[in-house]
Amino acid sequence: MKPVLEAVSLSKDYGKRGFRNHVLKGISLKIMPGEFAAIMGPSGSGKTTLLNVISTADKPTSGQVFIDGKDLFSMSNREMSAFRANRIGFIFQDYNLLDTMNLEDNIALPLSLQKTRPKMIEAKTKELSQILGLQDHLKKYPYELSGGQKQRGAAARALITDPMIIFADEPTGALDSKSGRDLMQRLEWLNKEKKNTIIMVTHDALSASYASVVYFLEDGKIRFRLDRGDSQKEFYDKIVQIQASMGESL
Incomplete structure (x- = not known):
């Protein structure tokens, strides 16, 4: 089986000559289809920079990223934009929902921009809202939703184009513990059941x-x-142990 994503010798530097900050130092990584991978590390370890590079939000100083065998950074800007729109989904910590749209329209937005047929948009929105427990909130605006509902709405919007990969940046960072667990259980279900x-x-x-x-x-x-x-439970305990050995606060 071929990896869905492969990073090869990724390096990322910031700053000018003489004041260079080497954030990524030759990272190589393979993610297989249907895998649910978490990236962790202390503050300043490079985890967000790595996510930005492999998700096409930033370019590496050196190295390559392949998604579905395609060399991302050899693409033109137009090809890259189309690739992002069709093959990649993003879930951000701060939701990024549009306040002027209700939740239904926020979820449907990626398909609307692609001029997908209205019946298909309606069917996909309904399916994802049921999976993510949002069917009773579709006509509400973001200011009427809880943090957990907003984040599940952001997840539905990320999933609606059937992307090859979902990238999530601290998706529970702004949520209380109950909402965070609910979101993670739903993402785990999507990973296991929908692959x-x-x-x-x-x-x-x-x-x-x-x-x-x-x-x-x-x-x-x-x-x-x-x-x-x-x-x-055993996995969680091992994660905590490694965090402690790396000096990361829990």
Whole structure:
């Protein structure tokens, strides 16, 4: 089986000559289809930079990223924009819902921009709203929703184009513990039942324990890889132990 995403010797520097900050230091990574991968590490370890580069939000200083065998950074800007719109979904910490649209229209927006047939948009919106427990909130505006409802709406919007990969940046960071667990349980279900490939940056051990594999970054390099077994509790305990050994606050 070929990886859905492959990063090869990724480096990322910021700053000018003489004042260079080497954030990523030759990272190589393979994500297989249907995998749920979490990326963790102390503050300043490079985890958000890595997510930005592999999700096409930023370009590496050197190295390559392949998604579905395509060399992303050899694409033209137009090709890259089309690739993002059709093959990649994003879930952000701050939801990024449009206040002038109700939840239904926010979820449907990516398909509307692609001029998808209205009946298909309606069917997809209904399906995802039921999966994510939003069917009673579709006519509400973002200011009428709880944080958990907003984030589940953001997840539905990310999923509506049937993307090859979902990238999630601290998706539970702005949520209370109950809403965070609810979101992670739904993402885990989507991964297991719908075979969605998910790559998530998180600082939270509990959120990471819903993934199938965790990569731990330190000083711009991958230091550990931890695979989940049958027990989520044991996986969580191991994540906490590695965090403690790396000096990361929980």
